[in-house]
Amino acid sequence: MKTIGIIGGCGHVGIPLGLALAHKNFDVTLFDINTAAVEQINHCILPFREEGAAEILRAHIAKNLAATTDMRRIREQDAVVFVTGTPVDEHHNPKINDVIKVIKTYLELMTKDQLVVLRSTIFPGTTDLIINLLNDAFGVTKLAFCPERIVQGKGIEEIFNLPQIIAPSSEEAYQEACLIFSKISPRIIRLAPKEAELVKLITNTWRYLEFAAANEFYMMVENEGIDFYTVYNAVKADYPRAAHFPKAGLAAGPCLFKDTMQLSAFYQNNFFLGQAAMLINEGLPNFLVRQLEKKMDGISHKKIAILGMTFKANNDDIRESLSFKIKKQLEFKMAVVLISDPYLNAAPPLDEVLKQADGVILGTPHDEYKNIRLAVPFVDCWGFWNRVHE
Ligand SMILES: NC(=O)c1ccc[n+]([C@@H]2O[C@H](COP(=O)([O-])OP(=O)(O)OC[C@H]3O[C@@H](n4cnc5c(N)ncnc54)[C@H](O)[C@@H]3O)[C@@H](O)[C@H]2O)c1
Structure with missing residues (x-):
């Protein structure tokens, strides 16, 4: 487990996670459709304030950390982390399909051997829908829902101190997710997908x-x-x-x-x-x-x-x-x-x-x-x- 791609990587969750993983010597690529943010990151500029992030960015950019809009490089990653969100619409209903649509967009660029990590906050039951989607595409799924719980602005400090919840689709997925998150988190809590989805929302x-x-x-x-x-x-x-x-x-x-x-x-x-x-x-x-x-x-x-x-x-x-x-x-x-x-x-x-x-x-x-x-x-x-x- 060496290369990690983060889809939506130049956002408020993607950047602290990417920096934390780069700090622990993974090769990290931040994939994002926001060209301005991608350019800023590659020029060592943070698109928003995040305490403690500038030093880590300086230490790792163009070494084991890069941002890109070139999605073809998704297939080179050992693990692919999705951090795009599930907003609510004007009637306060969750737009459940948003995160599924993003994953569908990138399916043809993914491989069956990759670990897929869902890091977004999602509506309960979504992990199981995505497991089915990946099963249909690859005949097998290695997926873990690992929700982010950092507070904005203090993400770098918190990411190294909060327990990490891991809700895997299989034992293999659990072991691989542990290889990543045990490097940045002091404690792993294993749950079933719906339990983990509820933990995050609650x-x-x-x-x-x-x-x-x-x-x-x-x-x-x-x-x-x-x-x-x-x-x-x-x-x-x-x-x-x-x-x-x-x-x-x-x-x-x-x-x-x-x-x-x-x-x-x-x-x-x-x-x-x-x-x-x-x-x-x-x-x-x-x-x-x-x-x-x-x-x-x-x-x-x-x-x-x-x-x-x-x-x-x-x-x-x-x-x-x-x-x-x-x-x-x-x-x-x-x-x-x-x-x-x-x-x-x-x-x-x-x-x-x-x-x-x-x-x-x-x-x-x-x-x-x-x-x-x-x-x-x-x-x-x-x-x-x-x-x-x-
Ligand atoms: N902001 C927080 O502190 C926080 C904390 C915990 C969990 N979350 C959850 O994390 C998720 C992301 O939140 P955020 O605050 O990082 O959002 P954000 O808007 O800051 O970041 C999302 C990023 O995804 C990119 N993106 C959107 N669609 C894309 C696509 N199709 N392909 C590639 N990139 C795409 C955007 O350009 C943006 O950079 C949400 O589910 C949110 O609820 C956020």
């Missing part, structure tokens, strides 16, 4: 539910005119059973919402807790806009700044960010919206935005905003400025 959904609980408490307490973080800090103070109670915040990004909706579809839409979490988390932007509206006695024609447009702090990823939902709702109420974000090149400088703003909503608690002192009304559901402003 992991992300659990996080989404935790944020929803915090967000509903935030809205409940603030609605009463009481400062949420006074209550929150008292709940948590030296009280071990509340140690993991997260702060309120915009729960967004490409995974948590989508995976909760996948689990809901899997449970034939009986997943009331998941649906409630979606309503709460997706309803928070509206609550924040109304909070500011009350504080300012109306926002029509006033200049409102949103600080932070990315979906999480100190990161440059805007996918599914709820700051854009806030922007849309402010515009609907005829406010003049100003945006700021140190990670977006197109956004105007923070000083300029703050000079003009009549009111502020904190969209993302980037470190760059820590020392801001505001003289205008603001809304901060994250509790980021809470103590600073007392």
Whole structure:
């Protein structure tokens, strides 16, 4: 097991995995249709922020790591890892066929001796469908579903520390997947495919539910005119059973919402807790806009700044960010919206935005905003400025 090809390799999951495997001396090729990202990688530039990734990229690029759009080289790989995703559509239904379509596209470039690894988050039952697909094509399947569970931005650190789940189609597939993942992971957990598919979805959904609980408490307490973080800090103070109670915040990004909706579809839409979490988390932007509206006695024609447009702090990823939902709702109420974000090149400088703003909503608690002192009304559901402003 020497050569590993990653399909979708220049994305947020493919790059940390590719770097980790190159660091452990595998020959890694990142296959991607995104020509710009492929060129960036080959020029030793990361297409997005990922802590600790630049050093590994520098050490391995053009040695045992390369990116390419030339898919013919897939057939040269000992193992082929698929990391393209299963999104949900506009009705919140998983587009199960997306990952299957990608695999079908590359079937004629694959060989029956290769280990196929599914690393994407997939709808329960998809691994078995793909095993059947490969059986039909090759008469045999050597496949393992090995879900990625890293948190975005800290993937490099986490990939070497998290246990790796392996759900194989056969003993041979298990042994070969272990040869790869035991090099980067401290512990292997063997499961059946559907068990592993559920582990991945439940992991992300659990996080989404935790944020929803915090967000509903935030809205409940603030609605009463009481400062949420006074209550929150008292709940948590030296009280071990509340140690993991997260702060309120915009729960967004490409995974948590989508995976909760996948689990809901899997449970034939009986997943009331998941649906409630979606309503709460997706309803928070509206609550924040109304909070500011009350504080300012109306926002029509006033200049409102949103600080932070990315979906999480100190990161440059805007996918599914709820700051854009806030922007849309402010515009609907005829406010003049100003945006700021140190990670977006197109956004105007923070000083300029703050000079003009009549009111502020904190969209993302980037470190760059820590020392801001505001003289205008603001809304901060994250509790980021809470103590600073007392
Ligand atoms: N982002 C995360 O932190 C994270 C964590 C765990 C799991 N996941 C899961 O991993 C999967 C991928 O997520 P991501 O965040 O890396 O997405 P991404 O959009 O960052 O990366 C996907 C990559 O696949 C490429 N691609 C798309 N279609 C292709 C094709 N036909 N052939 C070759 N390349 C193709 C894209 O150009 C892109 O570079 C999803 O299932 C997601 O749920 C993501």
